Amino acid sequence: MNIDILTLFPDSVDAMLNVSILGRAQERGYIAIRTHQIRQYTTNKQMQVDDYPYGGGRGAVMQADPLYRCWAHVTEIHGPGRTIFLSPCGRTFTQSVARELKENYEHLILVCGHYEGVDQRFLDECVDEEISMGDFVLTGGEIPAMAVADAVCRMVPGVLPDDECFQEESHWNGLLEYPQYSRPAVWHDRAVPEILLSGDHGKVAAWRKKESYKRTMLRRPDLFAKFDESRLTTKAERKILQEAKDEISSL
Numbered sequence: 001m002n003i004d005i006l007t008l009f010p011d012s013v014d015a016m017l018n019v020s021i022l023g024r025a026q027e028r029g030y031i032a033i034r035t036h037q038i039r040q041y042t043t044n045k046q047m048q049v050d051d052y053p054y055g056g057g058r059g060a061v062m063q064a065d066p067l068y069r070c071w072a073h074v075t076e077i078h079g080p081g082r083t084i085f086l087s088p089c090g091r092t093f094t095q096s097v098a099r100e101l102k103e104n105y106e107h108l109i110l111v112c113g114h115y116e117g118v119d120q121r122f123l124d125e126c127v128d129e130e131i132s133m134g135d136f137v138l139t140g141g142e143i144p145a146m147a148v149a150d151a152v153c154r155m156v157p158g159v160l161p162d163d164e165c166f167q168e169e170s171h172w173n174g175l176l177e178y179p180q181y182s183r184p185a186v187w188h189d190r191a192v193p194e195i196l197l198s199g200d201h202g203k204v205a206a207w208r209k210k211e212s213y214k215r216t217m218l219r220r221p222d223l224f225a226k227f228d229e230s231r232l233t234t235k236a237e238r239k240i241l242q243e244a245k246d247e248i249s250s251l
Contacts, residue, residue: 001031001102001156003149004074004081006067007112008049009142010035016146021160022153030158033149034078038062041069050115059116067111067122074109081107083128084148085118086141090130093144097131098151110148112141174227176220178211206240213244 005013013035018026025031039047043065050060071083082105084090091097101108111118111127123130133144153159181192195207216224232238 001153002078002081002107003031003033003110003153004078004108005033005035005110005112005142005145005149006038006070006074007035007142007145008038008114009112009140010037013142013146017149022150025153025156025159028158031153031156033153036070036074038066038070041073042066053116057116061116062113062118062122064119064122064125067118068126071109071111071122071126079107081105081109083109083111083126085111085113085123085127085130086133086144086148087113087117087130088132088135088137090132092135093131093133093148093151095151098148099155101148102152102155108148108152110141110145112145114140174223175212176216176223178208178215206236209237210240210244210247213241214248217244217248 007013017023017033022031022033026033038049042048048063049066050062053059053061075081082101131144131148133147138144181196185192185197193207195203198204213224216227229238229241232241
C-alpha cells in the first residue's frame with residue numbers, strides 16, 4: 001500500500017505516521033507513506049497557497065494551481081492513485097470504507113485542505129471522491145488524512161501480527177468489541193470476570209461474543225439494528241445472542 005499526503009504541515013503528519021506500528025511497517029516495506037509540502041509547488045516568492053474567495057466572504061480559499069502542481073508531481077513520480085479530498089462534505093468514513101479502500105486500491109493520494117476550503121476546479125479535475133470523519137468540522141485535513149492512512153494501513157498483511165488483530169475489533173463485523181482486561185486480577189477492588197481466568201477457551205469465546213452483543217445493544221442500538229441475525233448459522237451462536245438479549249432486557 002502506497003499513500004501520498006498533500007499537506008501544508010508535513011512535519012506534523014510525519015511525526016505521527018513514521019513511528020510505532022506504522023513506522024516499523026514502513027521500515028519493513030509493507031507500506032509506504034509519503035508527505036508532500038504544497039508550498040513547494042507555488043510560483044511566487046511568498047509561497048502563497050491561498051487567496052480571497054470570488055463572490056466575497058470571510059477567510060481565504062486554497063488555490064487550485066499549487067495543489068494541482070503538487071498532485072501532478074506525485075502522479076508523475078509515484079503513478080496514479082485514488083485521489084481523496086478530506087472534507088466535511090464527503091461520505092462518512094467507516095471501517096467498511098477503510099476495507100473498501102484497502103481492497104480496491106494500491107495507491108491513495110490524500111489531499112488536506114485548510115482555510116475556508118479548496119478551489120472547486122481542482123476538486124473537479126483531480127479528486128475522485130471526498131471523505132468526511134463525521135458531522136463536525138476541523139481546522140484542516142491532516143487529522144482526517146492520518147486517520148484514513150492508519151485505518152487502511154493496519155489491515156495490510158504484515159503490518160499487524162495476524163488478521164485477528166483487526167478482525168476481532170469494533171466495527172469489523174458490525175458490532176462493538178468486547179471488554180478487555182489485563183494483570184493484576186484484582187485492581188482497586190475490581191476483579192477480572194472469572195470466566196477469563198478459567199482457561200476454557202470455548203467459554204471465553206462465548207462470553208466475549210455475548211459481551212460484544214450487549215455492548216453494541218446498549219451503546220450503539222443503531223448499529224445493532226443493522227446486524228443481520230441470519231448470519232448466525234448454528235444453535236450455539238443463536239443461543240449466545242438470545243442470552244445477551246435476555247440480560248439486556250433484565251437491566
